[in-house]
Each structure stands twice: as structure tokens, then as C-alpha cells.
Amino acid sequence: MKDSIVLITGASSGIGEACAKVFAKLEAKLILTARTQERLQPIAESLDCEYYLLPFDVRDRAAVDTAIESLPPEWSDIDLLINNAGLSRGLDKFHEADIQDWEEMIDTNIKGLLYMSRKVVPDMVRRGKGYIINIGSTAGHQTYPGGHVYCATKAAVKSITEGLKQDLLGTPIRVSLVDPGLVETNFSNVRFHGDTERAEKVYQGLVPLTPDDVAEVVLFCATRPPHVNLMDIVMMPVDQAPLMLFNRK
Template identity: 65%
Template sequence: MVSIQNQVVLITGASSGIGAACAQAFAPLGVKLLLAARRLSRLQTLATQLEAEFGVHTHTFQLDVRDRTQVESQLQALPPEWSAIDILVNNAGLSRGLDKLYEGSIQDWEEMIDTNIKGLLYVTRTIVPGMVQRQQGHVINIGSIAGHQTYPKGNVYCGSKAAVRAISEGLKQDLLGTPVRVSAVDPGLVETEFSDVRFHGDTERAKAVYADTVPLTPEDIADVVVFCATRPPHVNISELLVLPTAQSGATLVHRQP
């Protein structure tokens, strides 16, 4: 493991799930944590906890990655000690609905495309030029098995995560000749608020997604993210597909009878 002490780590969507777990996993490594999400109060609670437990320096700010003007203004207005971002974890993302394409909600589509694709692009476009200029940086994009395998009624969500996979590959190609690294971490079934969001707060339907099986935890994915970030500079983990043992494909999940 290579030390990343004092490096600035920006995590989007850091208020819960994989984003919050990544903050927890990076905190003991002596980094400076830059935490962004729409739910500022949750961020502040997390930051206070991490500062108390690990003595880590944190800076939180409210950010909706779908808003290009907000992304640019917020990131450009960071205090000088936080502006040189070394590690970007593009975690903000969501799924909405589980419908046949021809019956789907266009509002759901737009929210997924605006968050998962355009939001990731806005943040990346704003931050990566500084990495190239400083000749140091690492972009870690949180994708999904849905970017590898389409499943029934997953249409637009799968398309958005396939786009994340393609964008990650394209960015790495465009950065060839620089020391800036790009990694894609693509989880399978992870128990987070993901299904609650997908089903618009239908908790019982969300619980059924994880029933009678052993899914991944956010901490499992955070461990992988930290592994990518702490490899020697000449090592780039380009893509990792991470599944629970009880899953062998997008729709193939073993459930206890």
C-alpha cells in the first residue's frame, strides 16, 4: 500500500451508502476529505464523526451534480487548501423505476441520465484539467454490473452505467502520456438506499431485493476503492467487477429457500 497521506480526496454522493463508506475507509489514511452531496446535514454529521474518530481534516459542501453551473461554481470556489484534488471518487448516482422501456417515466429517465452521466461528466471536466496540470491525480468512477449486462426493465439505468464504463475507458485513453489514473469499480448487488430510491420510497419492495441472500455491503466496495487509490503510481486498476458470492450475473442471485 502506497501512502496517500495529505492528499485531497473528493467524494461525490458522500452522504450515504458507498460514498459514506468510502469516506470512512479513507479517513484513517491521513487524507484530507472533501465531501459533497445534496443532503448537507448528513454530510456534516459524517464529517464531525470522522474528525472525532480519526482526526481527519474535512470540508463539506452541498452539491447537486446535475446542475452544471453549481458544479463549476462550487468547485472553483473551494478554499486554496482544498482546490488541488488528488483523488476524485465519482460516486453520485441513482436508479429510478423498473419499467418496460415503452412504459417508463421520462422524468425518471432524465434524472438517471442527468445524475449518472451528465453529473459525472460535469465534475470530471471541472477537476481533471488541474490533475493534468499538476501531473498527479486519480479518477475512480463507481459504475455497476448494469454497465456490463442489461437486464429486463433496467433499460435506461443500464444504458447510463454502460455510458459510465465507456466514459472511463475513453478518459483513460485521453490521459495516456500523463500520470493521471482512471479506475472503474463496478459493483453487483449492494445493500444501500439504492432500491429505496429506485422504488420511490417503497420500503417493502426495496427490502425484497436483498431478501434471503447475502449482498455486498458499502464497506466492501469502499475497500476496493481504497485498494485502487493506494497502488504504486505505475499501477492503474482500470476496471473491477465486484459481485457477492451469491450472485453470478445481473439477474442471477442465489436466494435461500
């Protein structure tokens, strides 16, 4: 991975931040994206590698286009795209849910991933070199109560990943999907709109995955031989069984 250009969306916290750290250790050159420069800067400064900060919102197609087109020539040949930006909002019953929450999840989890991939993948095909790793979720495999739209977005990520691999057959471009179960990040805090007490209860009494656990799996995918494509990796803590069964002590 030395000197490979790795673009990570949602790099300002959680899994994205953890991915930045593991790839920095291998001396990759990192393009870190998030909505604000202020959140990216301290993370970037803690890394011992070359980096380029690219603040924009993946939900904004024009902003995605402008951001990628603004990359200097020495940063424009992206070797690995990690589509990590994503979120969940709410856990209400379908008929009581906030439609704005639905739109935010759809715009970020599906459309943001599509915009980024559509902008980056053609150049990978042109160069005959590249890898796309999408961060999905076990929620893309089964639906749980209150998860209707979030689970639908992650099922869409699974379908998009499979379709992209099929369409890239015959090229050397690899495509992978990493589907974590319960990971302790700010995910639940975002889902519950800043209700920290409710968010903390999600992880009580069990040992969840950490962002570092997921980042190590992403790194494992990226460092396999060029002829090996790990298509879909489902990972969850020992205290979780598919999908919403937990061993709480």
C-alpha cells in the same frame, strides 16, 4: 494517502459514506459533496480527519463550476476524485416508464460525472498528479428487464472511463472503474420511490455486498504504486452470478 485531498461525490450515504470512512482512517483530507449540508454534517463530524463540506447538485453544471471554484487554495489541489453520485429510478417496462425517471438517471449518472470530471481533471493534468475512480455497476456490462435506461447510463460510465484513460495516456493521471453488483444500500429504496417493503425484498434470502466492501476495493485501487492502473474491477456477492441470477435461500 496521508494529507492527500480526496473529493467524494454522493458522500451522504452508502458507498460514498463508506469511502469517506476508509480514507479518513488513512488521514486523507476529505471534500465531501452531496445535495444538502444537513446530510453531510453528521457524517463529517464522525470522521477523525480534516474535511471540507461542499453541498451542491452534480446535475447542475453551474453549481458544479461554482462549488469547485469556491474551494480555498489549500483545498483546491484534488488528488483523488471519486465519482460516486448516482441512482436508479423505476423498474418498469420501457413503454410504461416515467420519462422524468429517465432524465434524473441520465442527469445524475452521466452528466453529473462528466461535469465533475471536466472541472477537476484539467488541474490534475496541469499539476501532473491525480486519480479518478468512477463507481459504475455490473449493469454497465449487461442489460436486464426494466433496466433499459439505468443500464445505459452505467454502460456510458464504462465508456467514459475507458475514453478518459485513453485521452490521458502520456500523463501520470490514473483512471479506474469499480463495478459492483448487488450492494445493500438505499439504492433500491430510491429506485422504488420509497417503497421500503419492495426494496427489502431485493436483498432477502442472500448475502449482498456492503458499502464497506466496495469502499475497500476503491481504497485498494487508490493505494497501488503510481505505475499501476486498475482499469475495471467487477465485483459481486457470491450469491450473485452475472447479471441477475441469485442464490436465494
